[in-house]
Amino acid sequence: MKVGKDNPCGFCGHSGTCTTGIAKRNGTDTPSSNCPNFYKFSFKSAAISTASGPSTNRPIACLPCKIRDGALGLYKDEYIFWSYNMPTHLVKEHPGVAVTEAFHDSYAVSADERERLGFSNSQKRKRGPSGGGSAKRVHVS
Ligand SMILES: [Zn+2]
Numbered sequence: 001m002k003v004g005k006d007n008p009c010g011f012c013g014h015s016g017t018c019t020t021g022i023a024k025r026n027g028t029d030t031p032s033s034n035c036p037n038f039y040k041f042s043f044k045s046a047a048i049s050t051a052s053g054p055s056t057n058r059p060i061a062c063l064p065c066k067i068r069d070g071a072l073g074l075y076k077d078e079y080i081f082w083s084y085n086m087p088t089h090l091v092k093e094h095p096g097v098a099v100t101e102a103f104h105d106s107y108a109v110s111a112d113e114r115e116r117l118g119f120s121n122s123q124k125r126k127r128g129p130s131g132g133g134s135a136k137r138v139h140v141s
């Protein structure tokens with residue numbers, strides 16, 4: 001299993017040092033990790049960006065990995081990636097694989113969240129770098 005530098009730990013920021021997974025306890029998903037900086041948090045609230053907790057970075061399971069291995073419903077650490085690292089993982093491990101909207105939404109970083117994290121303050125007039133500048137918008141309704 002190679003996690004390496006593509007999957008930096010969301011607790012301590014180091015790569016390849018910690019194993020983070022998801023455990024099911026009393027019917028609820030809870031994070032588990034051997035990271036020294038590990039702290040318990042609620043997936044439900046972690047998934048929502050707020051002013052006090054802008055980052056939605058949290059361990060999530062890679063759906064394409066599970067589908068590929070026929071392992072839907074299994075809780076294995078090797079399918080768990082930090083949501084901020086998921087796009088990199090998808091490009092590397094599942095090039096060309098279409099993902100469901102729900103799965104995409106689970107790791108997508110909203111414009112609000114970027115703003116709260118201070119990523120989108122610069123160059124508001126510009127539409128970003130040429131070529132890849134169009135932000136993908138997913139509307140549910
Ligand atoms: Zn760590």
Ligand SMILES: [Zn+2]
Nearest residue numbers: 062064065093
């Ligand atoms: Zn995967």
